[in-house]
Amino acid sequence: MMPGLTVHHLQVGQGERIPWLLEELGVPYELKLYQRSPLFSPPELKTQHPMGASPVIEDATFNPENPLVLAESGAIAEYIIHKHGNGRLALTPSHPDYANYLYWFHFANGNLQPTIGRRMTARFMAQSLEDPRFISTDQRLHTALKLLDDQTAKNTWLAGDQFTAADVMSVFCLTTMRKFEPIDLSDYPGILEWLKRCTARPAYRAAMKKGDPDLNVEELISAKPPALFEGFVKAAEQAKIAEQVK
Numbered sequence: 001m002m003p004g005l006t007v008h009h010l011q012v013g014q015g016e017r018i019p020w021l022l023e024e025l026g027v028p029y030e031l032k033l034y035q036r037s038p039l040f041s042p043p044e045l046k047t048q049h050p051m052g053a054s055p056v057i058e059d060a061t062f063n064p065e066n067p068l069v070l071a072e073s074g075a076i077a078e079y080i081i082h083k084h085g086n087g088r089l090a091l092t093p094s095h096p097d098y099a100n101y102l103y104w105f106h107f108a109n110g111n112l113q114p115t116i117g118r119r120m121t122a123r124f125m126a127q128s129l130e131d132p133r134f135i136s137t138d139q140r141l142h143t144a145l146k147l148l149d150d151q152t153a154k155n156t157w158l159a160g161d162q163f164t165a166a167d168v169m170s171v172f173c174l175t176t177m178r179k180f181e182p183i184d185l186s187d188y189p190g191i192l193e194w195l196k197r198c199t200a201r202p203a204y205r206a207a208m209k210k211g212d213p214d215l216n217v218e219e220l221i222s223a224k225p226p227a228l229f230e231g232f233v234k235a236a237e238q239a240k241i242a243e244q245v246k
C-alpha cells in the first residue's frame, strides 16, 4: 500500500462525510468504494474493521509498516482535522463559538442520527403510524429538526459565521439518510437553505462525484424526501410495512 490515507466508504451512507472533509482540507486520499449487500456491509468491508461499518480509514502516513486503522465518523473527522488539517475546520477553545461548534459537531451522531434511527425502528415495530411508539419518536425528531432549523435560520453555518466540521458531520443526516427514513423538510426553511449552502460547496460536489456519483444531490436536498434506497424498500416489503415508508 502507498503511504497515505485510504477511505473505505460504503456507498449511500454516512462515509460520504470523510471524502467531503478531505476535499475541504485539500488532503489527498485514496477512496475505496463498497456497495450495500443488499442493505448492510458486504464481506470485504467487514474485514477492514471488527464493527464492519463505514467509514473506516487506513493511514499509512506516519507508520507505513503498520498503518493506523480507525472507524467512527466523529473520531475520523477529529483525527484528520488534527493530524492532517492543522486544526482547520475545527474551532479552538478561545473562539467565541467554540461551545456551539462542539454542540453541533456532536449533535449529528449523538442525537440527530439516533433520533432518526429510533423513528425508523418504531416504524418497523409499530406496523401503524398511529402507534404511540411511532408518534413519540416522531415528536422527538421534530423537536430536533426545530432546534436545527432555528440555528440554521439565524446563522450561515451551524457553529456561526464559519463553516466547520460540524456542518460536514450533520448534512448526511438530512440528505442521504433520508433514503432510509422519509423525512419531509417542508416546515424547515432554515434547514433547506443551509443544505443548499453546504451542498453548493465545490468540495461537497467533488466528494459526491467520486463517492456516490449515482446520487442526485438536488433530490437529496429537496423538501420532500428523496426516493428510498432500493435495498431498504425490499426490507420494508419483507417486514410488510411497505405502505408506511411511502
Ligand SMILES: N[C@@H](CCC(=O)N[C@@H](CS)C(=O)NCC(=O)O)C(=O)O
Binding pocket: 010, 012, 013, 014, 015, 039, 040, 041, 052, 053, 054, 055, 071, 072, 073, 074, 109
Ligand atoms: N457510528 C458509526 C456508524 C457507522 C455505520 O453504521 N455506518 C453504516 C453506513 S450509514 C454502515 O456501515 N452500515 C452497514 C452495516 O453496518 O453493515 C459512525 O459514525 O461511523
